[in-house]
Amino acid sequence: MKYVLGHKNPDTDSIISAIAMADFLGDGYMPARSGDLNKESLFVLNEFGIESPELPELNEVEGFVLVDHNQEAQMFDGLDKSKIEMIVDHHNLGGLALLSPIFIRIEPTGCTATIIYKLYKEAAREIPENIKKLLLASILSDTLNFSSPTGTEADKMVANEIARETSIKIDEFAAKMFKAKSDLTGMPISRVVSADYKEFEMGKFNVGIGVFETVDPAPALERKGEIVEAVRELQQEAGVDYIFFAVVDIVVDMAYLIMPTDKEKEVATAIFKGDLEDDVLKIPGVVSRKKQMVPSLQKYLENV
Template identity: 40%
Template sequence: MSQTKYVIGHQQPDTDTIISALACARLKQAQGEDVIAARAGELNPETQFVLERWDVEEPTLLEDATDEQLILVDHNEHSQTVEGAREADVVEIIDHHRIGDVETSNPIRFRNEPVGSTATILTGLYDEADVEIDEQTAGLLLSGLLSDTVVLRSPTTTETDEVVAERLAEIAGVDYEEYGKELLKQKSKLGEKEPREMVLGDFKEFEFGSYDVGIGQIETVEPAPVLEQRDAVLEAMDEVVAEREYDLLVLLVTDLLEEESTALIAGDHTDTVEAALDTTVEDREAFLPGVMSRKKQVVPPLEDAF
């Protein structure tokens, strides 16, 4: 009897990673596989809203993946995987980020595309498998796509994302612009959380050579409530740096309407941030006009700089 597989996204899961786990599990189940949708952390307010809107149960919380079979979605770096992933059997990866350091003992299916969301890739996989996308699944996939592309406004957005969004919105029976505005409102609720929760709410770890770097992001239509707490947020960032021994921690506070970010800095290597992002850091803060995407506009130049 074959072992049950868990399909799971990264730690500090965002909407695209949760939706991708759910949609991928549904696809595999339709193909007769024994697959369970899982998550590697708690849901954020936006994701909770999505699951309630489409009447879908949240994925199973998987706290330790040791000796399990895993399908990784929306990531492929060990610094972002569920606990125990290094001792698990990774059997497939579906992702839209840079190719990281997850190694496997056997050849696997690895689908990686330069599009705005993993939900976009999964929509294509449904088509390739000739599996129908029902209204509920379309609503989920659309949510992941719109969340990760900031309602098609992010620089990561491709023509493929736009075409897929229109199609999914039609199946789901919603206007994607109106629905997207609802998602943006939910993103802003992160500013109501405690400073440490803000820092770690949408957070990823990276290994740039011998340097350990954390990059968090708060996407909001109202950045003021977050920035008004900057001293408390910076204090929380300093605590995280000390606990995890990061060389650098950057927190992006992204204004989705103005399409710009303010970066808060903790740890060393301020000069590296200035050089990489072509900015000036004053009092541990830098203004980044036009910067909305951690994946496309922040990670690559920082990696190059380190």
């Protein structure tokens, strides 16, 4: 079996890109997930009547296609990298080394779904109706309905084209998605902290960054004490040098960066302007881990 796989702690773009890319590649390729789905992804799949992909069966794997990531630290655990046969992504190159040349398509778009849309068009292939709707949801998710600095003209063009063809009302649909994502009901705080968590190599350090995007940060911020505890536990477990967790208010564009120790505070206050109160740095205008948090942290930590 050949699997199409997004990154660990999958977000909506990772899950949808796996589903769409497996459809694009056709026979022999199956979408899989590298972790539990978040509430936004579950909402979207449910809305369009698509089943959630399964975890890959490592002992049955003949090959992998990676979507929405290219760093080893973010790959499904146990993956044999010699079996990677293709990468489609929109992130920065993270230092992966392979023995053989493979097909790699990376573009600085707002999401991987936009690149997959282009692959269909270049191959003059019809996109199935429900895949088209999924791709639109993916674009709205990863660009926060174009309120994030990660959105590009290409994403907008594709989103508008699909919205026209499928009669989906973008703002209305995005609001529903973000409401689903913001829902903390029934989620243990450890899950809130780890649901959208990624690790990066930055200079000599391993850095973990978790993000919780929400249209209403109050319920999460009220549980700040619990969150700090959960972040400390996650840091222990992951064995990273630095760990950050951001509650991101996607309505007013504000990150609340929650930090477990003085070490993180020292780095964060050196990089970002913002108000520090106890363990929380309030950073106006910052919403994107990829475009704003990671590059600043990487630049800083590579020169420490």
